[in-house]
Amino acid sequence: MKRRVLFAATGLLGLSMLAPVVAQAQTQTPDNKVFRFVPHANLAVLDPIWTTAYVTRNHAYMIYDTLFSEDAQGNIKPQMVDTYTNSPDRKTWTFKLRSGLEFHDGKPVTSEDVVASLKRWASRDAMGGILNTFIDRYEAPDASTFRLILKEPSGIVIDALGKASSNVPFIMPARIAATPGAEQIKEHIGSGPFIFKADEFKPGALAVYTRNAKYKSRAEAPSGMAGGRPVNFDRVEWVIIRDPQTQFNAIKAGEVDMVEQPSFEQYETLKKTEGLKIDDFSPAGLQFIMRFNHLHKPFDNPKIRQAAMVAMGQQAYINTQIGVPELGKLCRSIFPCGTVYADENTGYFTGVANPAKAREMLKEAGYDNTPVLLMRPTDLASIAKIPLVAKQQLEAAGFKVDFQQMDWASLVARRAKKDAPAAGGWNAFLTAWTAGDISNPLAMAMLNAKGDTGWFGWQNEPRLETLKASFARASSAEEKKKLASQIQAVALETATHAPLGQYRSPTVIRSNVSGILQTPGIPAMWNIKKN
Structure with a gap:
């Protein structure tokens, strides 16, 4: 990454704080295994339950996983869940987690983690709050099974658990999910496809994620936010560049690979610029x-x-x-x-x-x-x-x-x-x-x-x-x-x-980037390749 982009990204933090991080990445990781992404906003809040801000939600999709996900057609599909059933009276929902799910700290994902995460989510989210009015109690009969016991039947259980956007019912370790919803969490440990590098986080400048080698992807082909989440990069860097012209210069020069929301004034120019292509990954707008x-x-x-x-x-x-x-x-x-x-x-x-x-x-x-x-x-x-x-x-x-x-x-x-x-x-x-x-x-x-x-x-x-x-x-x-x-x-x-x-707000990517998924507005960092 060139010096002028680093300066714009770092702002008051100063070039010297960020340059060594990028230089180290370039010497240790092949370029086609690093993906540099300019998010639409500065990542300042890291708790996706405390805030509905999209940049925080997008950060959360990097490191957390969900029980269900929404495919490209809007259908809700199991993600962390393996199988689930509903009782004949429609009041007892039983879910079985997939085997081998593991948090980034090496601990297994259990039903206790799920229950704690859902309770915290429901305390903040509009749809989660509605679902919560139907729930009589949660049960966790074993480490991989959890139940929702309803007071009366509800038709929104799977829709709520598979909610794709803010607030998303991300699954966290129970000890972290025990944090009241009105307070921000202080640790950022998930079981998702990327690991957040807290030691390299430079607010206002850089957020770094590395591939989770232990991530257990689903076998199905990716579709929207559902299905498999194949990761083709060892490292993803979110480079915070606030000035639209500097964003344009950076992607034109190949210093970054994707700008999530380029300036609308640049739309026509971007369509005509060699080496770039417009990709509308959220056509619903x-x-x-x-x-x-x-x-x-x-x-x-x-x-x-x-x-x-x-x-x-x-x-x-x-x-x-x-x-x-x-x-x-x-x-x-x-x-x-x-x-x-x-x-x-x-x-x-x-x-x-x-x-x-x-x-x-x-x-x-x-x-x-x-x-x-x-x-x-x-x-x-x-x-x-x-x-x-x-x-x-x-x-x-x-x-x-x-x-x-x-x-x-x-x-x-x-x-x-x-x-x-x-x-x-x-x-x-x-x-x-x-x-x-x-x-x-x-x-x-x-x-x-x-x-x-x-x-x-x-x-x-x-x-x-x-x-x-x-x-x-x-x-x-x-x-x-x-x-x-x-x-x-x-x-x-x-x-x-x-x-x-x-x-609609199309994104811009380098011409050598492929595999951008159509999603409900979420820039998924899996399935992407860089030739």
Whole structure:
């Protein structure tokens, strides 16, 4: 890796701290056995249960394994599980783990580890929380068998255990999974295909993973996140490069092999650059959203949240952030258009900015000019521009905006704080979710309306939780569709969040790279080869 890229990646850490690591890798490992990947964001938080941040989820897929996984067609398939059964009364689920599963510290994966991991996951995840309401108890009759004993039948057991994206029910050692969900874990030991090199981790610069020689892959061919996970590299380096132009220079020069989310401004140039190719490993795309903090003024008032939604116009977000017509799409539904529960019957929310109407609504709601503390991540190119649009649209509607800029890692940390905005909290932030994460009302984090134990923003809305419980009991597709529409109606009435348009975000790889898997937005580092 060349010196100029290292300097950009290290930032304030200094070149001298990272250069020896890379130099050592180059002398000890053949180049085709090292894969250098530029993630879409800085990896600052390492606990995939504590946060829903995608960069943390992607890190977790490197080192942890899951009980079930989702294939390329969206079907849930066993991963760590060998066999499973459901009793005739549909209330006792029995699972048998595959033999030979082992954590990176050499200890076997047991049913005790699974139960502890599932309990911690369910304490944080929206869908896990719903599943937990059905569970009477867990049982671990032997080291390789665990059971879920339900209070009543539920049709979401396998869907929840096979949930592919944030939060994912990753399996950790029981002693680590015993950490309360509200606290971050301090050890990062899994049983997955790669081992995290904590001794080489340079936050803001470099994360290193080595091949787990003891990983027991499934025999099936890889498909999506399911099936076998063949590893063709001895070492994978996540190189943190925040500047889009430096990313472009690095991959053009062959200094890195893959840039997860190149700048949209570079899209046309990348398609024409020799030695590079565009690969859209997540064709279902993503959705921009604005999340409101329901705890503090002014967005503790649902009428003021509604006014903010009326102020929002999706086209401006797509034009400003994407700028490539073929990659953007308008969609009013909170469930992405093209998915099962998509519904553009959205009442007052049209997806077209109406500042005059929003001003009327603010006046009626008694808005007192309380500032909206809006956070913007300056270093996350894929969403860095949309807060600028939000600021403009909110101000056009009569909101006073306190616009605060920070890096993404700081935003992720700050959005977890329930303090008042003036005391280090916040009122609103914008992000993007992959379609797979928000196409089901039980999986959508923004519909976790359990107050203090819910997702960042902490909405307390029992009606949503009741409807979601009914959805979890529903047995027919028609009933689920009807309930999903009712859930959307309540979500819009209470303004859980604002959907701000859909888009695709292709990745760029070197031409000598092959084997990128089609997944629900996860850059899987297995099955990839570099010639």
